[in-house]
Amino acid sequence: QVQLVESGGGVVQPGRSLRLSCAASGFTFSYYGMHWVRQAPGKGLEWVAVIWYDGSNEYYVDSVKGRFNISRDNSKNTLYLQMNNVRADDTAVYYCTRWTGDEINWYFDLWGRGTLVTVSS
Amino acid sequence: EIVLTQSPGTLSLSPGERATLSCRASQSVSSSYLAWYQQKPGQAPRLLIYGVSNRATGIPDRFSGSGSGTDFTLTISGLEPEDFAVYYCQQSVGSRWTFGQGTKVEIK
Numbered sequence: 103q104v105q106l107v108e109s110g111g112g113v114v115q116p117g118r119s120l121r122l123s124c125a126a127s128g129f130t131f132s133y134y135g136m137h138w139v140r141q142a143p144g145k146g147l148e149w150v151a152v153i154w155y156d157g158s159n160e161y162y163v164d165s166v167k168g169r170f171n172i173s174r175d176n177s178k179n180t181l182y183l184q185m186n187n188v189r190a191d192d193t194a195v196y197y198c199t200r201w202t203g204d205e206i207n208w209y210f211d212l213w214g215r216g217t218l219v220t221v222s223s
Numbered sequence: 224e225i226v227l228t229q230s231p232g233t234l235s236l237s238p239g240e241r242a243t244l245s246c247r248a249s250q251s252v253s254s255s256y257l258a259w260y261q262q263k264p265g266q267a268p269r270l271l272i273y274g275v276s277n278r279a280t281g282i283p284d285r286f287s288g289s290g291s292g293t294d295f296t297l298t299i300s301g302l303e304p305e306d307f308a309v310y311y312c313q314q315s316v317g318s319r320w321t322f323g324q325g326t327k328v329e330i331k
Contacts, residue, residue, distance in 0.1 A: 207274030
């Protein structure tokens with residue numbers, strides 16, 4: 103079925119690195135721009151990063167620029183988020199989500215269940 | 224960056240009542256990029272409304288959206304038990320995406 107499944111979360115020490123993955127299935131992954139959105143415990147949703155369908159462009163929220171890198175492997179139907187020099191305020195559930203539209207309206211229509219990243223010494 | 228401010232923070236209502244949620248943008252938002260999501264505890268967000276007023280697949284018609292420019296509204300015409308959740312508005316412009324801080328609809 104059509105789904106996104108995140109993995110790679112866990113406990114990581116401040117200043118260390120972690121790589122999240124998001125496996126897509128049931129649809130043509132290479133057709134869609136993909137995003138990471140995070141949610142700190144008890145808080146709201148925060149957009150983190152986007153990568154174009156072909157990997158040609160990437161954009162980030164200011165708080166992760168220079169530390170996080172979004173990438174994708176369309177041959178493996180997988181989205182990644184490389185998190186470097188992590189900080190306590192990166193602690194959150196990280197969701198991958200699909201950006202889609204009908205040529206007029208654009209929105210996040212498919213979400214994974216999320217993976218929890220806890221930054222703690 | 225466009226900031227979305229949702230109000231109220233919490234809405235306490237009884238089943239069957241009408242819920243009116245507001246989302247105000249710090250500058251004008253394209254209607255094509257204004258959406259609403261519902262999130263229940265322990266679950267991922269779920270698309271409700273896109274393009275200000277279009278219901279996503281499978282969303283009941285008690286959910287409706289309206290607005291333009293900087294002021295947008297999500298209305299739930301008669302709350303069902305499964306509607307008690309947190310609701311987020313979201314917009315994108317210039318390769319930046321932002322969410323409102325959310326409105327929690329709780330049982331009174």
